[in-house]
Amino acid sequence: MPQTVVGKRFGIEQTEVSAIQRLQRAKTARLLEDQEKKNPIKRVKNVELSVPIAYGTISFWLGKKADDLHSHKWTVYIRSATNEDLGPIISKVVFQLHPSFNNPTRVVESAPFELSESGWGEFEISMTVFFQKDAAEKTLELFHHLKLYHEDDNAPQSTKKPVVVESYDELVFQEPTEAFYSRVKNLPAVHVNGSPGELNVSSGALEISNERKRGDTKDHQLGQWFGKYSETDELTSIMGARQQVQKEIAKLKSMLDSEAMKLKPSAP
Numbered sequence: 245m246p247q248t249v250v251g252k253r254f255g256i257e258q259t260e261v262s263a264i265q266r267l268q269r270a271k272t273a274r275l276l277e278d279q280e281k282k283n284p285i286k287r288v289k290n291v292e293l294s295v296p297i298a299y300g301t302i303s304f305w306l307g308k309k310a311d312d313l314h315s316h317k318w319t320v321y322i323r324s325a326t327n328e329d330l331g332p333i334i335s336k337v338v339f340q341l342h343p344s345f346n347n348p349t350r351v352v353e354s355a356p357f358e359l360s361e362s363g364w365g366e367f368e369i370s371m372t373v374f375f376q377k378d379a380a381e382k383t384l385e386l387f388h389h390l391k392l393y394h395e396d397d398n399a400p401q402s403t404k405k406p407v408v409v410e411s412y413d414e415l416v417f418q419e420p421t422e423a424f425y426s427r428v429k430n431l432p433a434v435h436v437n438g439s440p441g442e443l444n445v446s447s448g449a450l451e452i453s454n455e456r457k458r459g460d461t462k463d464h465q466l467g468q469w470f471g472k473y474s475e476t477d478e479l480t481s482i483m484g485a486r487q488q489v490q491k492e493i494a495k496l497k498s499m500l501d502s503e504a505m506k507l508k509p510s511a512p
Contacts, residue, residue, distance in 0.1 A: 290419075292418050307401075369390055410470070
């Protein structure tokens, strides 16, 4: 995780804000656990859904328009690694900016999940990802360090070539709920690992039209600066490795279940 330089650049710590966020997330997690205990959710065994994502920032120097408080304009985002619509998977993203910003807690409730701002300092941005209700999953916390300047101090600043810092990751749903699996398994952003076996699930309640979804980022104005994961072997390699790991996990689980049955005392 990148280290924040908020204290050095602004002289303000984010400890209090982070503590409040942790308490809120813990409360949400407890509520989800209590709900699942009261109403057990049907899940798809031996199946894993993975959604490759990319998140980061793109910042432009403002050149002659820059002043002491606004030297750069930047955008922070979470997107599909292949620029598909994440709206069917993510319900909202909460971006936590530095406390010096007006309304530092920004909520984006529809795809594309991004926001743009301007400023002069670098700091750590936290992104809390909320999933659609039928996923029945806890929130996910991501962190990204906003970069305004090139690593090379001697590199000239440009209003046309931005500083881009982007990370690749995956949203992984182990044994997803039947409702969520049924709805998203055929979406282009979703990779299905494993087989549901004899599970009788529908083809998906969400109708997918041939029209481009509003929430995708295929024609994004900053698209030329996005990482091109779909044009490399990296994504295929990662997915292949994940499938292999999933097979090994299923094999080990089967062995453990078999041993547990042997150790189970027989009825008198």
